[in-house]
Amino acid sequence: MEDTSPARTEASPAVIVARGAKKHYGPIRAVDGVDLEIGAGELFGLIGHNGAGKSTMFKMMLGLIPASAGEIRIDGAAVAGNGDFRAVRRKIGYLPENVVLYDNLTGLETLHFFARLKGVPTAGAPALLERVGLAEAARRRVREYSKGMRQRLGFAQALLGNPRILFLDEPTTGLDPEAIRSFYAILRQLKGTGVTTVITSHILAEIQERVDRLAIMTAGKIQACGTVQALREQMDLPLWFTVRVAPEDFAAVRAALGHLPVGAVEARDDHVAVQCRRDAKMAVIEALASLDGKVRDLTVREPSLEDVFFGFSD
Numbered sequence: 001m002e003d004t005s006p007a008r009t010e011a012s013p014a015v016i017v018a019r020g021a022k023k024h025y026g027p028i029r030a031v032d033g034v035d036l037e038i039g040a041g042e043l044f045g046l047i048g049h050n051g052a053g054k055s056t057m058f059k060m061m062l063g064l065i066p067a068s069a070g071e072i073r074i075d076g077a078a079v080a081g082n083g084d085f086r087a088v089r090r091k092i093g094y095l096p097e098n099v100v101l102y103d104n105l106t107g108l109e110t111l112h113f114f115a116r117l118k119g120v121p122t123a124g125a126p127a128l129l130e131r132v133g134l135a136e137a138a139r140r141r142v143r144e145y146s147k148g149m150r151q152r153l154g155f156a157q158a159l160l161g162n163p164r165i166l167f168l169d170e171p172t173t174g175l176d177p178e179a180i181r182s183f184y185a186i187l188r189q190l191k192g193t194g195v196t197t198v199i200t201s202h203i204l205a206e207i208q209e210r211v212d213r214l215a216i217m218t219a220g221k222i223q224a225c226g227t228v229q230a231l232r233e234q235m236d237l238p239l240w241f242t243v244r245v246a247p248e249d250f251a252a253v254r255a256a257l258g259h260l261p262v263g264a265v266e267a268r269d270d271h272v273a274v275q276c277r278r279d280a281k282m283a284v285i286e287a288l289a290s291l292d293g294k295v296r297d298l299t300v301r302e303p304s305l306e307d308v309f310f311g312f313s314d
């Protein structure tokens with residue numbers, strides 16, 4: 001694995017460290033030698049296909065299942081059942097992929113229940129419900145909650161006791177766009193107070209603008225790790241320009257780009273789409289700027305995280 005974001009460890013001490021972490025179930029290598037360092041206050045994404053090993057990695061980091069080999073440290077303490085780790089465990093909030101809630105309890109009772117389990121004061125529960133947008137539903141039974149409301153309640157549960165480290169396994173499943181926005185706004189506020197968050201998601205478009213760094217996991221291994229931009233550069237995927245020009249100027253665009261290492265140049269209704277190598281980007285912009293006002297508008301589309309993901313994981 002190549003970490004393409006060297007600035008990370010210099011800027012903040014590593015709070016989560018995995019070295020050669022493995023989890024094998026008989027012949028199944030659910031996690032197969034993962035090295036990872038996540039810094040204090042980082043918002044870190046873990047993405048991968050179904051069955052890639054993300055949830056297993058989470059469970060190992062939380063000490064819920066023992067590693068078959070390797071070492072994981074959280075806040076300096078080895079993840080194991082000893083006293084040191086129990087103290088660290090209290091600083092961790094966890095939202096599992098399928099949070100188990102009790103239908104007969106109200107939202108407020110649910111938080112009280114989890115607060116007692118976690119050994120933290122119940123007094124913060126109403127404020128947490130307010131924070132996740134469930135204040136109005138606090139006294140309604142969970143049975144009546146929609147999928148998104150249950151997910152928000154699960155998130156509130158993870159925030160009990162003001163954790164310093166959060167593990168959120170597909171936290172935005174079932175949330176509407178507005179709820180997704182508020183969810184990430186909360187994560188940003190928490191990041192501002194130094195909270196470290198690790199999040200998994202299958203919605204790559206949602207995660208790509210929001211995490212500081214991410215790791216792409218395939219078949220139990222980390223294939224790549226870094227900022228979205230660093231991964232784009234590492235993959236060296238082409239960019240797309242959309243050049244808005246009048247149809248009579250299409251030929252001039254082609255001529256201006258003729259000497260450059262550009263790929264496809266396709267004339268569409270009111271624009272020309274140009275695919276170009278990343279290292280030719282500035283030369284293309286200069287060539288278009290020389291067209292003497294013919295270009296009405298210009299947009300550059302970077303490869304999406306989805307493009308990068310398929311590049312690394314296929």
Ligand SMILES: Nc1ncnc2c1ncn2[C@@H]1O[C@H](COP(=O)(O)OP(=O)(O)OP(=O)(O)O)[C@@H](O)[C@H]1O
Pocket residue numbers: 025028029030031048049050051052053054055056057097
């Ligand atoms: N308790 C278990 N016993 C046997 N195999 C398991 C167990 N838990 C997980 N696995 C296997 O380990 C692999 C990784 O599973 P895991 O749940 O970690 O994937 P994931 O990346 O979280 O997938 P998804 O995106 O579908 O949630 C899969 O092949 C899964 O079948």
